[in-house]
Amino acid sequence: DPVLSADITRFRAPRKEDGLDVWRLIKEAGTLDLNSPYSYLMLCDLFSDTCVIAEEKGKIVGFVSAFLSPDSPDTIFIWQVGVAQSQRGKGLGKRLLREVLRRKACAGVRFLEATVSPSNIPSQSLFRSLAREKKTNCRTRKRYGEELFPGNGHEAEWTFRIGPLNKTESTKEVL
Numbered sequence: 403d404p405v406l407s408a409d410i411t412r413f414r415a416p417r418k419e420d421g422l423d424v425w426r427l428i429k430e431a432g433t434l435d436l437n438s439p440y441s442y443l444m445l446c447d448l449f450s451d452t453c454v455i456a457e458e459k460g461k462i463v464g465f466v467s468a469f470l471s472p473d474s475p476d477t478i479f480i481w482q483v484g485v486a487q488s489q490r491g492k493g494l495g496k497r498l499l500r501e502v503l504r505r506k507a508c509a510g511v512r513f514l515e516a517t518v519s520p521s522n523i524p525s526q527s528l529f530r531s532l533a534r535e536k537k538t539n540c541r542t543r544k545r546y547g548e549e550l551f552p553g554n555g556h557e558a559e560w561t562f563r564i565g566p567l568n569k570t571e572s573t574k575e576v577l
């Protein structure tokens with residue numbers, strides 16, 4: 403039934419009022435480090451230019467937290483990509499990343515970075531797939547070793563660095 407299969411996902415910038423529901427989403431998703439409720443309020447309020455909410459019928463089903471790297475303004479750092487369990491396998495993670503790159507704040511962005519743990523194959527596939535779609539590189543390197551986390555509770559985090567992005571015609575010829 404075309405009506406039932408219609409895609410009704412909407413994307414928008416977060417507001418501080420979304421912080422609690424985002425915290426609940428990340429908690430329910432169960433695949434990410436659950437940060438404090440305060441941190442999600444802060445992200446939705448102070449980083450709303452680069453964070454994206456995905457919602458369906460008014461319910462938050464996806465969230466990506468991101469900010470321009472303070473040291474490298476041409477790099478957008480993707481902190482978390484959270485997708486509700488009910489939304490898995492529909493390409494929502496990639497749609498969220500595309501929305502970040504479309505934002506005005508990302509007009510000058512040439513690289514996208516994120517960290518992914520060795521066991522998180524779906525997330526690794528997401529970033530490699532985005533690099534293929536953008537016809538650019540995806541380079542990985544270890545960023546945070548296990549020893550940087552308390553106890554033995556956290557895997558290492560590897561940087562996935564995608565780019566250069568937004569190649570103009572001229573750079574395409576040069577590269």
Ligand SMILES: CC(=O)NCC[C@H](N)C(=O)O
Nearest residue numbers: 434435481482483516517
């Ligand atoms: C891209 C992404 O979601 N990375 C997760 C980093 C870390 N494990 C966290 O959950 O914040």
